[in-house]
Amino acid sequence: MKVKCLRLDDMGRGIALVDGKTTFISNLLQDEEALIEIVLSKKNYNEGKIIKLLCESPDRVKPNCPYLNCGCQLKHLDYAKELSYKEEKLQNILEKFAKVNVKVNKIVYDDNMHYRNKITLKVNNQVGYFSNNSNNFIPIKACDLVSPKVNKIIEILNKEDLKDVKEITIKDFDQMMIIIKGNMNLQNLSKYTDTIYMDDKLVQGEAYVTTKLKDLTFKISKDAFFQVNKSLTEKLYDIVVKELDGHKDQTVLDLYCGTGTISLILSKYFKKVIGAEINKEAVTCANINKEMNHIDNVTFICADASKVINDLKADKVVVDPPRSGLTKKGINDILKLKPETIVYISCNPITLARDLNLLKKEYDVVSVTPINMFPRTYHLETITKLKKCIDKNFITTT
Ligand SMILES: C[S@@+](CC[C@H](N)C(=O)[O-])C[C@H]1O[C@@H](n2cnc3c(N)ncnc32)[C@H](O)[C@@H]1O
Structure with a gap:
C-alpha cells in the first residue's frame, strides 16, 4: 500500500497511518511517500517495510554504509537534520514525561563519523x-x-x-x-x-x-564500561566540570562512576570525591587509574549506587546511570542528602524524564544539554543540571 510519512518516532522510524492505524516504517523520512508491506500487525500499531520509495525527501543522503537496519537508523538523514531531530525529540520527551519547563540547549556535536572505540x-x-x-x-x-x-x-x-x-x-x-x-x-x-x-x-x-582523556591517562579492562566516543566524552566531561562548579572545601559524589573517569577529572576542583560503582572490574580499574595519575583525594566504593547514598555526605552529586536510569530508592536518598547541585548524565531521555519528574519536587531543572555521542543512530547523551530550590525546600519542611 502507499503511505506518506508524517514524522519520525523516537527510534528514528517513519510514522504513517494505514487505515487510521499508526505504522512504523524503518528508513522512511518525514514527508516521503512509499509503497510498503506490513510485516507485523498488532492491536494498536503496525510495522511496515519499504517496497519502493515513491517520493524522496530533500533531507535524504546516500549513506556510506551499504547495510540496511544494522543499527545506524539515521544514516540516510542529512547530518544537520539529525542534530535538530535529536534536539526536538529531547524537548518533546521532557515536556511530555517530566513536565518541566526548560528550553533544551543547542546540541553539542562534532563531525567525526568514525567515532566508535x-x-x-x-x-x-x-x-x-x-x-x-x-x-x-x-x-x-x-x-x-x-x-x-x-x-x-x-x-x-x-x-x-x-x-x-x-x-x-x-x-x-x-x-x-x-x-x-x-x-x-x-x-x-x-x-x-x-x-x-x-x-x-x-x-x-x-x-x-590505555587512553588519554583531558590531561589524565586511563586503563581500560576487558569488561569495564568506557564511553564509546572519545572526543565527545571530553566535551561531556568539560560540561560536567562547568555545571558542578567545584570548590576546594566541597565533597562531590560520583554515582555509577565506571572506571573513575569523572571522579578523577573532578578531583582537582573538589576537596574530596567519592565514586560508587557496582562492577568490581571497573572499580579495580578506577583504583589503578587513581594511582597512575597520582591522585589522593578520591575514594572508590564497589557497591550498588542506590544502596550507599544513605551512608554518605556530599555537597554536590553527579549521576551517570545505565539506560534504566535511577531507582526510586536512589532518588529518595538523593533528596534526603540534599546536595545543592545534581548533574544527571543520561543516555536514555525516557528514563531521564521519569526521574526528573520525581527530582523536580525539590530541584529546579536549570539546564539540559544534548550531546551527539552516537552519530547516525537515534541515541543521544544528555547532561542536566538541577539546583536545590530554596522555596520548595521551605515548603516541604514547614
Ligand atoms: C553509563 S556508565 C557510566 C560510567 C562513567 N560515569 C563514565 O563516564 O565512564 C554506567 C555505569 O554504571 C554501572 N552500574 C550499573 N548499575 C549500577 C548500580 N546499581 N550501582 C552502581 N553502578 C552501577 C555500570 O557498571 C557502568 O559502569
Whole structure:
C-alpha cells in the first residue's frame, strides 16, 4: 500500500497511518511517500517495510554504509537534520514525561563519523551485526563507524574459520584489544592487535589498554564500561566540570562512576570525591587509574549506587546511570542528602524524564544539554543540571 510519512518516532522510524492505524516504517523520512508491506500487525500499531520509495525527501543522503537496519537508523538523514531531530525529540520527551519547563540547549556535536572505540560483532561463519531489535544476522565487510584499523581486523576475521566463535568485541584505544567468545586460530590476527582474550583467558599482550582523556591517562579492562566516543566524552566531561562548579572545601559524589573517569577529572576542583560503582572490574580499574595519575583525594566504593547514598555526605552529586536510569530508592536518598547541585548524565531521555519528574519536587531543572555521542543512530547523551530550590525546600519542611 502507499503511505506518506508524517514524522519520525523516537527510534528514528517513519510514522504513517494505514487505515487510521499508526505504522512504523524503518528508513522512511518525514514527508516521503512509499509503497510498503506490513510485516507485523498488532492491536494498536503496525510495522511496515519499504517496497519502493515513491517520493524522496530533500533531507535524504546516500549513506556510506551499504547495510540496511544494522543499527545506524539515521544514516540516510542529512547530518544537520539529525542534530535538530535529536534536539526536538529531547524537548518533546521532557515536556511530555517530566513536565518541566526548560528550553533544551543547542546540541553539542562534532563531525567525526568514525567515532566508535568499541564494537561487538556477532558471528555466523562471518562477522556481522544483528538487525535492529531482532536476531536476524547481517554479515558485514566493514563498519562505517570505526577506524580503518578496526575495519582491517574485520577483513582479517572474515577470512578465518569462525565456526567455533560466537561473538567478538574490539576495543580500539591507544592499543587494540580483541575479546573472542569461542575459539579460533590467532596466527593471522595476532599482529593486528596488542591484547587478545579468548574465552575469558588472556592469550596475548597486557590485560589493559590505555587512553588519554583531558590531561589524565586511563586503563581500560576487558569488561569495564568506557564511553564509546572519545572526543565527545571530553566535551561531556568539560560540561560536567562547568555545571558542578567545584570548590576546594566541597565533597562531590560520583554515582555509577565506571572506571573513575569523572571522579578523577573532578578531583582537582573538589576537596574530596567519592565514586560508587557496582562492577568490581571497573572499580579495580578506577583504583589503578587513581594511582597512575597520582591522585589522593578520591575514594572508590564497589557497591550498588542506590544502596550507599544513605551512608554518605556530599555537597554536590553527579549521576551517570545505565539506560534504566535511577531507582526510586536512589532518588529518595538523593533528596534526603540534599546536595545543592545534581548533574544527571543520561543516555536514555525516557528514563531521564521519569526521574526528573520525581527530582523536580525539590530541584529546579536549570539546564539540559544534548550531546551527539552516537552519530547516525537515534541515541543521544544528555547532561542536566538541577539546583536545590530554596522555596520548595521551605515548603516541604514547614
Ligand atoms: C553509563 S556508565 C557510566 C560510567 C562513567 N560515569 C563514565 O563516564 O565512564 C554506567 C555505569 O554504571 C554501572 N552500574 C550499573 N548499575 C549500577 C548500580 N546499581 N550501582 C552502581 N553502578 C552501577 C555500570 O557498571 C557502568 O559502569
